[in-house]
Amino acid sequence: MTQIEFTVIEKIILSLGILITFASFIYEVWRRLRIVFKGKQSFPLDRFGARLWRVFKEVFLHEKVIRGRFWPGFMHALVFWGFIVFGLVTVDHFALGFGHELMNAQTHKLYSYIVIPFSIFVLIGIGSLTYRRFISRPKTLGKISPTSGFVALFISILMITYLLGETGLSPIVWRVNWWIHSLIILAFLFLIPRSKHLHLVLAPINIFFKPFDLPDHTPVNIDLEGSEDELDAMLADLTEMTKNQALDVFSCVECGRCIDVCPANRGGGLLDPKNHFILDLRQPLLDKGNVDVLSEINVEAGWECTTCQACTEVCPVGNQVEKSDEIRRLEVLVEGKVPQEYQKLFMNLQESGNTEGRTDSPLAERLPTYSPDKEYVLWLGCFARYELDPNFTKSVENFANILDVAGITYGVLENEHCSGDPANRLGDKLTYNMLREHNMEQLAHASKVVTLCPHCALNLGKEYAKYSEVNYDVTHHTQVIGQLIEEGRIEVKKGSNGKVTYHDPCNLSRMLDEVDAPRTAINATTDEFFELEESGRNTLCCGAGGGLWWKKETTGRTHLVRAEQVVNSEADTVVTGCNFCYGMMNQGLKPLTPEGRSEIQVKDVADIVSENLVSNSDTK
């Protein structure tokens, strides 16, 4: 390595360069953070250790980045790890400019054995990412971004100048090379806060603060007895983002993974979560300098969302992407603009307490009624209760049979109203609160609730708890079945269902975090289980979530995309753990199944287990 003394003029230029770019960097970051801090609520600091662990996993190990898209993710990881390794090199580089190297010649030499390979990895990484962005150009990346071009060029120059600097150049060439390297770093510092490359700074912070629970919709408390001022304040509050949400907008790296996984988008809909839920809010935030920008979300796109949380789940920078809740509640509560079919739905919920406006349920009458001496409240939900898919009543009875065989007592509530899921997801928080209060009264003496509907399970449990204390435990029936099998309280034999696959309901997998219990149950009944390509927490929504079951006209194919995957998977039987998924599969599979192929059986976990139950009295 060449030892060079820099002139005073060079040192002044260098100092000014660092000062100016650093100041501009701080200013631009601060300008954004100031807006973030105007957001509602505070940044969560609970479960500190778990948060740190998440940062380690998702930032340093790049777990989500790589899992979501293996090759591009891995290439990005190479660049990122290179960036970490280069941290010390960069500090040393500038220190040298002032004649105070941090590393002596020997340490420098030793460290270069690590840095040189990494600089080559970075070149490979950035090269393939550049190829992807500018030549193969996947649609979700959006328009060609000139800043990405600059960044790729800068990183490449940094690596090359570093490598050249290690080769023993003549003093004059070395000096020029050193200056190029320096200026590029300073230019980088200038570019970062003004572009999506700000994720370098914000993503780790954003991942640290992101909520653990999905979905992270804030509760809307409505006091109909309150004063007009209170109401106005509450309504104004609905347009404001939380700190976390505002930080999301500036952290977005524009990779478009959220678009890739969005069922509405894949079904040919308008919704583009990256733009509609995140980037469309960036400029309004900067222009207004405040967080009351939620009304900027595209309304039509907002109504298309199935609230499946796939976008949030997949986001590599820790964004809570989905914002249909925010725009829908503004449309319903503030604007009063509600699609006609949903007005009918809300009216039914208000008048009769159920989605269908019905008063009688033959299924509920056939099942035992709950009394406090029974262990479980068997919560039916409107789907089963009012036969939204008549075949599903059989699934409920099959679950009841399993409980009978296991000797577990249960009963249905006489006055069960809709859990409120459709009202909650479609933004009618007033109707939601009405239903919630009714149901909380009905469940006042219950200690355990079990339901076949993950939407009900989520609302009765986690969502109600956002409003008031919930004193009962809510379990999904697959969890009960899974546990009964594990504890040997029921015996299940292998049946003949051909190749069996499982469709993870989004409410069960992503929102209730349950992916194992249904698999335990299914695997007890078959040796021919296989996974769909998108499974577990990375499942694809059936298309019925977010109240879309009641949407009459669908322009896209959101409701068919998943069914199509099942058809293409060559499964003989598809098992699911959600009544809505069950209904969607039943509707979608038949028309999609090619002629000549036998019909794919749709079963609930309760069906496949009950059919293969070995009981003392009954060995069917």
Add this chain to the structure above:
Amino acid sequence: MKIAVLVKQVPGSDSPLPINSNQSWLDENGISYVMNECDNYALEEALQIKEENDDGEVVVISLGPDRVQKVIREGLAKGADRAIHIQMNSDSIADPLSLATLFADAIRDEKFDLIFSGLQSDDLGMGQTGIIIGEMLGMSTASLAMATELSEGIIKVKRELEAGFFQWVSMSLPASITIQSGLNIPRYPSLKGIMGAKKKEINIVTPGGHDVKQSAKKVYVPQSDKQTVMIEGSVDQIVDKLVEAFRNEIKVI
């Protein structure tokens, strides 16, 4: 511009319809009531006219027992300015002339420029009340409105005819117009609307007596039964008898 909107509370389309013990009408317990569908569109049309002209008053008017205040509140929550509740037990009234008389008496002094009502009610479906009121109050009338256009003292109404045809008629104000479903997109009451509705005035009118010109004798669910007739004989005889039965008894050929 002063606009009256007549709204009726009717059993919801999915509601059970139990018949009362003396078979005179429905048993109201157990029925879930809603706003008559086309009345909802009539209300929306009135609200839109008011908003476009940035001036005027929309008054919701309903007739019936106390329970109808629910649809009145709904109208107020959606943006009507005040309401008139003609309070009476409507059970015994089945004829549009009696109803129209009650409405006309209650609103005569209001001097409305426009009266909008639904084309027909979802329960009785007489489809005449709005038109008769218009006649009684000396107003222009039009039925089956699919669109309205208002200009200086004139209202143009697009009427739905048979077989996909439409007719545009221009009428002078005041006018009473019955509205067909689907001519606009009705709104949902906003939270501010719901809260604001509590403070709005509902003028309760209790009419004296009224003539009943028509009433239901007996309300019952139509009975269906099936009969099985065995046709015997040779093939030709069976065919002849079958054709005979199809032609003269069941009248399907």
